[in-house]
Amino acid sequence: MDDPGSSTHNKVVAGHISGNVVQAGVVESVTVVAAARPRDEVEAVLEVVAGLSGDLWQRTSHTWEIHPEAPVRVSWSRDDELSVEDERPLLSEPVITRLYEDLFVREGLRQVILVGEAGAGKSSAMHLLYKKALDERADKGDPRAPVPLWLTMSDWDPASLDLTAYAVRELLSLPGLRRRDGLTRRMAELLVRRGRIALFLDGLDEMPTGLRAKAAAQVNRATHGGTRVVVSTRPGKRGGDKDIERFRWPEVVRLNPVDVPTAVEFLLHKQTGQDRPAWRELADYLTANPDSALAKALRTPLTINLIRHAFPHAGSSQEKPLDLVRDGLDTPAKITTRLMGLFLDRAYSTEGVTGRFRRARKTAQHARERATLAWLARRLGAKRDIAWWRIPLEVEVESLRVKSALLVAVPVLAVVLAGSAVFGWPEPWGLAAVPVGVACLVTFRIVPRAVLRAPATLAWTGPSPADLRHTTRVWLLGGLLFGGMAVVSSGNWWAMVAIAGMFVVMGLLGAGYGQGVSGGLLGSATRDLTDSPSVTPHNAFRADRRRTVVAAAVGAVAACAMCAPLGLFDDSVASGLVWGVGMGFTGGWVSGLGPAWLLVVARPSFKGPARPYRFTPTLRSALDKQVLRQAGLVYQFRHAELQVYLQRSG
Structure with missing residues (x-):
């Protein structure tokens, strides 16, 4: 949208850089x-x-x-x-x-x-x-x-x-x-x-x-x-x-700024057939009025490309490029604003969509996407970067809590119910709801912290000496202590071995938790993506979402290793496994919860004829339509004028 031949005006990379100066x-x-x-x-x-x-x-x-x-x-x-x-x-x-x-x-x-x-x-x-x-x-x-x-x-x-x-x-x-x-x-x-x-x-x-x-x-x-x-x-x-x-x-x-002859040359470029007379009329006006508001507005590749996109069928349409003058737009700023609106109308048009029902559905979706973009533009204020992982901060935290709790509680309930049905229901049976309640409470507590996290990914490099020392401490302090208590209380040496081994697994995996707990494989492999300027927003979103899923799975494994040996005391190893999976999934999920999953459940809140739409498809659609551009990990509106236009139109 920057010029007729080069609509690329996006940064390839951007990122938050931190670190120490390389010494001599x-x-x-x-x-x-x-x-x-x-x-x-x-x-x-x-x-x-x-x-x-x-x-x-x-x-x-x-x-x-x-x-x-x-x-x-x-x-x-x-x-x-x-x-x-x-x-x-x-x-x-x-x-x-x-x-x-x-x-x-x-x-x-x-x-x-x-x-x-x-x-x-x-x-x-x-x-x-x-x-x-x-x-x-x-x-x-x-x-x-x-x-x-x-x-x-x-x-x-x-x-x-x-x-x-x-x-x-x-x-x-x-x-x-x-x-x-x-x-x-x-x-x-x-x-x-x-x-x-x-x-x-x-x-x-x-x-x-x-x-x-x-x-x-x-x-x-x-x-x-x-x-x-x-x-x-x-x-x-x-x-x-x-x-x-x-x-x-x-x-x-x-x-240099585009002069009138150059602007005329590019406005007429490849304009043939019935479209050319309308553009020829505009060219003649610019040549005769080089100091007009329209001529001053068309001094950058951006605005020249905008006007070409705004009137793609000037010959067959009732709207003509010279209408910008006839409508009384007497300043370059007003003309640029009108061009922004026409560009958005073209980007979110339903041209080519067949069928009355499909066209109506697409029109409603486009209206919701534009309303969501306007909400984002207002939230940005004077800032340019749309850091997608910060969007949940702008959403009501209670809404995030409820939706995130459901996201965690439903699979935990499914695991507990299925396991209890296979291995037998606990006495009293209401105990099966305890893991679900714990999942909701823990999620409610962790969400306000999770919205402050940056996107991260997993880069497997193997445990460092520090991670191995962490594992040893967990095993010595936890394994020997609780294992010794098991021997004293039950006289079962196998229980001691199992519990000590469980603490070794938890220490090596990092207790199944990612950013919240240091040490272990998962903790050492978790790498902040905000200092990786080569990563695109979509790739960062997918990497953070994948990291959360891995953290939940590893947490379930670690908790299984913890809960199953406890069943040696009452011959209910299967019950320990079921509860371990449920509780471990909860711990791993919420402790590794990243902004990608929060963005999935987040919704903007505003009043208007168009209801809010999901953020992820809105951002992807706007990128494809060239309304947004990629700048490393963040998105940006295609131009500051477009952002201002959406702020005023929302």
Whole structure:
């Protein structure tokens, strides 16, 4: 929705980065590694990184149309020459090739700074240059060519994490990376420090003002070490370039506002048949009135693409592009707002849906989705990022408690009833309801804490020495203590062995609980996803949902191991197993409960003709319709103006 040929304006990656600054001592260790690493091994690892980087680009860009054409003219200014104002070529394949050659082929220190207003296509240009670097490396088969790596600057804190550490962290979190691929932390540091990785840094202007100077200093340091860097940013207020001046070796590429002749050229592009007269009428008006509100509104690829989407059948429809003038819209802001509304109407239209019943159902669903998006926009306020795992925080907690309790209590009740029917009912029979009550109470208590958790995934790496020490402590303190009590009370040594073994299992598994309990396999394998900027929102949602299911299953296993041996005292091992499964499922589920399952049961609360819709399908549908864009783990509205429009229309 950014320009007629390049509707991709999304960030590929974004994430919350935390960690320590890589110390100077790392350089020495990298030098040792470099001497020990055969060249073939380094090239093999770099080839793996190139493949993963290409896969990431394909996955994050597959919903957007990317073409090397945009209605924007670019101008250069290098550190070693003055810009030529007369030379303003269109952003196209030759321009991308020139950018690639300046960055990767030209000798010397290279920093390419892409500057443009909101909607000018900076991220689109970076996407195209990023893809060009991947294609050139693959076509020429040059293993020495740097591999591009996309990083986002909005959440990077250069005061606590240097650029090399940030890039290494991103490399190690590439989706699809396997242990046998050979990309260790030391190898990643080697690739970054030796300039084998080219860094694409998106959104300098989105950093806090006080951090930009530090970020530029670290970029200069990396460039001096041989790293190629691309940075995108908006021009400073009142046309100032203070941020750009902080770079030592910049090649500034400006994406200029669209002039009227260029806008006319792209508005008429591929307009044929009965549609062309309506667009020709608009072109004639813009040419005759270059200072009109409509001409001023159509100064970015974003608005040009919007108007093309707003009137897809201008020839056969009663609505014409020039109606924007006839309707009395006398400011660029009003025209942009109208274009946003028309774009949403087209995105959520039922055109092509056959059947009266299906059309009515689809219309109602679209109205509910738009109402839910408007609710989200209002909740965001001035913020841009839709962190999906924070959405449950905006929902009434009592509603979450009730729905989550039902989600846990129903399977627990099914297990207890089925087990009691097979192995015999307890006396009194009402005891079968105890696990269900416990499940509801525990869920009610844990939900307010669970909504504060970040999405997580499981990365199986095996128990660390700390985990093994944790297991030993659990076994010694719990197993021997309770096992000794069992021997004293019953004289059954087998009961002691069983109970001690049960505590070993619980300690090794982490008691079946994920983020709530440290130690054990599950605890050590649980990894926070907010510091993995390469993961898409949908992948993070699925990973967190899967982690909760695994935690529940492991919790059931651990509780079975705990409850079944207790049955040795009264010869009711089967009853212990049944109760163990029910209680273990409850403990594992609620202790491992993550935001993904809370988002499934969460619903917005608002009044209006359209009822709220489920969040997950609403977000996915809006992404497919290009109403939202992906930015790492978060979603964003396609443009700030669209977010403002929904806030006002809700």
